[in-house]
Amino acid sequence: MAHPLLESGRTDPFARIPRELGAQLRPLVPPMVEESLEGIRRRSESHSPPLGPAEVDGVRCALTAGVHGFLDRVESGPSPELADSLAAEFRAFGAGEARRGRSLECLHAAVRTAAAVAWRHLSAAGVLTREYTGSLGEAIFAFQEEVSAAASEGHARVRGAGAQALRRHRLRLLEALLSGQDARTAAELAAAAGWRPPERAAVVLFPGEPGEQGPVLPPDVLADLDRPEPCALVPDPGGPGRLRALERSLRGSTAVLGPGVPLERVPESLARARELAGLVRAGTVPDEGVVRWEDHLPALLLSHDTELIAAMARSRLAPLAELRAPQRERMADTLLAWLESGFNANEAAERLRIHPQTVRYRMRRMEELFGARLGDPGERFELELVLRARRLLGPLEET
Secondary structure (H helix, E strand, O other): OOOOOOOOOOOHHHHOOOHHHHHHHHHHHHHHHHHHHHHHHHHHHHHOOOOOOHHHHHHHHHHHHHHHHHHHHHHOOHHHHHHHHHHHHHHHHHHHHHHHHOOOOHEEEEEEEHHHHHHHHHHHHHOOOOOOHHHHHHHHHHHHHHHHHHHHHHHHHHHHHHHHHOOOOOHHHHHHHHHHOOHHHHHHHHEEEOOOOOOOEEEOOOOOOOOOOOOHHHHHHOOOOOOOOOEEEEEOOOOOOOOHHHHHOOOOEEEEEEEOOEEEHHHHHHHHHHHHHHHHHHOOOOOEEEEEHHHHHHHHHOOOHHHHHHHHHHHHHHHHOOOOHHHHHHHHHHHHHHHHOOOHHHHHHHOOOOOHHHHHHHHHHHHHHHHHHHHHHHHHHHHHHHHHHHHHHHHHHOO
């Protein structure tokens, strides 16, 4: 890997510093490191818990290696071997901090403090001259950036590997819950995934074509948008503000939200969401935003067994069979509007946007066709049921 100070075509500030300066500064390393550590301790204690002994030792080793590495560069000039060795040491330090769950703020503060302390020691030692003050400052700054970058690289690698491992655990947990895995296995997978099992959860399916950028879901939502059937599992779907937060994160996407169920019944929520997703794909239910299972229970019920509802439609709507198709449609719409309006011709007319007299005329014709059935509450219920199914699914009596 190329190092910033060793790339060809760039001026190396170390080349403009007398090499004997390195030997002059070696004795200053221990006090410089300890003074830097004291400054870091004071800064840490002002806004966070005090550094522990292990943290202090780790920073001391890193600072000592850094200062000696800087002086090696002054004395020996550009050396890929030395640069690689120092970069490896700081990458290891960054990786270690990531494994302990710590950020690199302490190291960055240490490097800045050490640079200021080194400059003060150099001034006190009388080794700074106008001739190479600028080059030395440039070299310190560049070296500081180099070791910080190496530490950040090691830190990012471990964090990235940890994130990937966590994602794998979460995907395994999602699949286990969708398949109805036993409670003990699900609990073990949840612990490995760092996921707190809720009392209830709901499956979300994405029935449309995936967009260029998938939805940014809340962190506690288990999701796999790369599976053949993209889906997610939402904890506590009925919790305060949960639906609103979900709608915000899914803005611009169509999502089908199944019912909230206990974790052991997640496959049931998946099955219900699949039924509703089928209606969304068919255009029976509008695909606008988050489509909730609870909001479309009549449509789900009426479409559950279309052969049964078609047989019922053929039986109950048989009196309309003698009419021509256009007339049959008008009469069916009028009868449904009349039933939904509580037998009020004026309200039915408003629903259909026609004159009330037209509704009355058609209903007199209906009474001729259906006879006493329109006066029977049970018959009216069955007629409204099949007419609603007809409006939802089309003229089923013709199938």
